[in-house]
Amino acid sequence: MKDLTPATQKFILHWGEMGTKWGINRTVAQIHALLFISERPLHAEEICGTLGVARSNVSNSLKELQNWGIVKVTHLPEDRRDHFESMKDxxxxxxxxxxxxxxxxxxxxxxxxxxxxxxxxxxxxxxxxxxxxxxxxxxxxxxxxxxxxxxxxxxxxxxxxxxxxxxxxxxxxxxxxx
Amino acid sequence: MKDLTPATQKFILHWGEMGTKWGINRTVAQIHALLFISERPLHAEEICGTLGVARSNVSNSLKELQNWGIVKVTHLPEDRRDHFESMKDxxxxxxxxxxxxxxxxxxxxxxxxxxxxxxxxxxxxxxxxxxxxxxxxxxxxxxxxxxxxxxxxxxxxxxxxxxxxxxxxxxxxxxxxx
DNA sequence: TCTGGATTTCTGTAAAAACAGAAACGAGAG
DNA sequence: CTCTCGTTTCTGTTTTTACAGAAATCCAGA
Structure with missing residues (x-):
């Protein structure tokens, strides 16, 4: 888990555990936690790097979060890559x-x-x-x-x-x- | 699944699936469903026979259900075996x-x-x-x-x-x- | 204390889920 | 059209969880 404050790390790990106890895949929950706490949309590669999971895993997890309806794709100018952000409210x-x-x-x-x-x-x-x-x-x-x-x-x-x-x-x- | 009406079977199977989606072991949920719908307390052996799972599995699952507090042990006269019943309300x-x-x-x-x-x-x-x-x-x-x-x-x-x-x-x- | 039924704990196996890496696919730029 | 960057799908491996059967333990009555 690179570039995260201790508090953020603790939060993401706990949220992942919570997920498993409620029938949500750990990685899915962790990515959700990361996006929720991030102040800007992230692209898949960033998520890989930060959480240390494989690209394909991130891709599938993001799709799952989109199916749930709590994560949306956005695009930034000058960047072809998809960026993802969680609902804030x-x-x-x-x-x-x-x-x-x-x-x-x-x-x-x-x-x-x-x-x-x-x-x-x-x-x-x-x-x-x-x-x-x-x-x-x-x-x-x-x-x-x-x-x-x-x-x-x-x-x-x-x-x-x-x-x-x-x-x-x-x-x-x-x-x-x- | 022996000696169960089709409706009861359907219920137990569905309840087991529900369990998995909410982080509850399938067998645990099935046993709970069986005890919930049964009109009398059952002993472990009966549960094995009805659901077709191993004795040890039933034992552990029952303990789990007791930890949750929704299943209790009772004893019948003339029978040394533990009998189990679910809350009814x-x-x-x-x-x-x-x-x-x-x-x-x-x-x-x-x-x-x-x-x-x-x-x-x-x-x-x-x-x-x-x-x-x-x-x-x-x-x-x-x-x-x-x-x-x-x-x-x-x-x-x-x-x-x-x-x-x-x-x-x-x-x-x-x-x-x- | 010994005995037989009943229950729990232990251990190895089987099944399922999660996951990484590679290959396939898609979309926009030149 | 094709090249490049990005994304998704596929496949095999790893890890975790669930499970059965055997062994150990417990307990009441003789």
Whole structure:
């Protein structure tokens, strides 16, 4: 890791580890961390040099980050090479990430649960009833979460931030505490 | 996969895949799915037979699930063997999972960010200032999320469910829409 | 203390993922 | 058209993770 301050290095390494724990390739996460913290767009070669990984690896990882929608290509005048930059707004960035994970993983899970519930409704026997009830509970939970997310997602960022900040006041206002 | 209805099989397989995408071992996730959907506690041998995995694998996976806190050991009269059962309440279950992930991954990340911000505050130069600002934004985001979670977590389950159900009404009540 | 079932730990193997380097491909400049 | 610089795809290797089977340990009852 060349030309990085100790703090930056520590951040990039930790972010890479975080990635692996959440099912994201370590290198992908590291490149994301690097681009996020960099004040200017970087080209692939720079990323190779800084992180010490192969060119092809960087190329594939960058494509992955673009698929996630949190890294974009830009071009600088007088330079034919692609340059890459991460989204800067943290809140927006996580909004994008969560939306994408919902699309890729949560929505298909809800669909699967729907199918399983249907299927087990057609099966007979006491066991099938139990199974169906369990699956329905799971389905209800995921649907509740998904709906809530959709609603929050429709808010403008500052509005959403305010919502999350409210806390105690929020609960009191809604008379939920009792 | 012996003695399972098609719906149950589909569910267990999907849940296993979900696991891998979220950094959970496939077998661990499958065993969890099996125990979740089972109406009675199972012993290790049954799990082996049903899922077709080795005894040792089941043993380690069960320990992992117990570390997560979503599977517990029980004993049946007239049977020396350990029996295992998953939490049944879906909402509680995810509360436990999220709490654990926060403890393992989010809290250490916040600590790391704090350290990095401190370190980069001691460094000089324009670049260091930029770095620090980025890290501070990230830190603020994580702290906001963590605080909000703590608050929701303190609510009784039915209260929290009501909160998530409110949706539109909620936003209007708070005058957030504008 | 000994015994038999039950569980965990250890060790080598198999499978999967990550990765580097080379080759192929593409786009703009001359 | 072709040469050059840059990017992507392909292929084989390395590393990591998951896993099975064997060995060791544990525990209750005799």
């Amino acid at each position: 943290v809140f927006e960035m996580f909004r994008v990430i969560i939306t994408e994970r919902k699309r890729r993983e949560i929505d298909p899970t809800i669909a699967m649960l729907r199918e399983c519930v249907e299927e087990s409704a057609r099966e007979t026997g006491l066991a099938a009833v139990h199974t169906r009830q369990r699956l329905e509970q799971l389905q209800a939970f995921f649907e509740l979460g998904a709906d809530f997310y959709e609603k929050v997602n429709r808010l403008e960022t500052p509005t959403a931030v305010r919502l999350f900040r409210m806390g105690d006041k929020l609960f009191r206002l809604l008379g939920l505490k009792g | 879906v909402f509680e279950m995810f509360r436990v999972i999220i709490t654990e992930r926060k403890r393992r991954e989010i809290d250490p990340t916040i600590a790391m960010l704090r350290e990095c911000v401190e370190e980069s505050a001691r460094e000089t130069g324009l670049a260091a200032v930029h770095t620090r600002q980025r890290l501070e934004q990230l830190q603020a985001f994580f702290e906001l999320g963590a605080d909000f979670y703590e608050k929701v977590n303190r609510l009784e389950t039915p209260t929290a469910v009501r909160l998530f159900r409110m949706g539109d009404k909620l936003f209007r009540l708070l005058g957030l829409k504008g």
